Amino acid sequence: MIRVVTLDPYDDKVMAKFSRTLYTAFGVGSENSGSVELPAGLSEPLDAEKVLEQVKGVRAYKDDKVLFLTSRKLKERQLPSGTAPTHGFARFGKDRAIISTHGHKDLEAGLKAVSRHALHQLGHLWELHHCLDPRCSMYPPWTPSFAAGEASFCTFCREKSEQKIRLAKS
Ligand SMILES: [Zn+2]
Ligand SMILES: [Zn+2]
Numbered sequence: 001m002i003r004v005v006t007l008d009p010y011d012d013k014v015m016a017k018f019s020r021t022l023y024t025a026f027g028v029g030s031e032n033s034g035s036v037e038l039p040a041g042l043s044e045p046l047d048a049e050k051v052l053e054q055v056k057g058v059r060a061y062k063d064d065k066v067l068f069l070t071s072r073k074l075k076e077r078q079l080p081s082g083t084a085p086t087h088g089f090a091r092f093g094k095d096r097a098i099i100s101t102h103g104h105k106d107l108e109a110g111l112k113a114v115s116r117h118a119l120h121q122l123g124h125l126w127e128l129h130h131c132l133d134p135r136c137s138m139y140p141p142w143t144p145s146f147a148a149g150e151a152s153f154c155t156f157c158r159e160k161s162e163q164k165i166r167l168a169k170s
Contacts, residue, residue, distance in 0.1 A: 048089035
């Protein structure tokens, strides 16, 4: 099950829509699991790794994937070509990821792009690597065309995620 945990206030109806998008993409249950406080001592722009390490009070069971949602800006990432805005971060193959809705008026206005970033980071939790198909959510997220795409996977990535989810359950 995917548990979406918010670090900032969001509209319930839009959150339900967001969860449905995740459910459709992965074929696995997704729910809004409430909100938690941002750990003390962390300030904007947030260090995504530290947030994942330090957030407390999240109840998750084995095989659950936790996706944190924040409206705060995440620290930019250093790339060989310069810095790139960070929309999300995940520990590959682990159980926690974070997505920022910063830069959108609200979750509703940015729903498609935010969902695509969420699919990408959750995909990493299920051990998906980057994909060369520009339509796929596993395409590198720092590319200029990424945010305009649909929140869905190519056939290969979809099948791979289904396989991983089945394996985790057995
Ligand atoms: Zn990635
Ligand atoms: Zn793909």
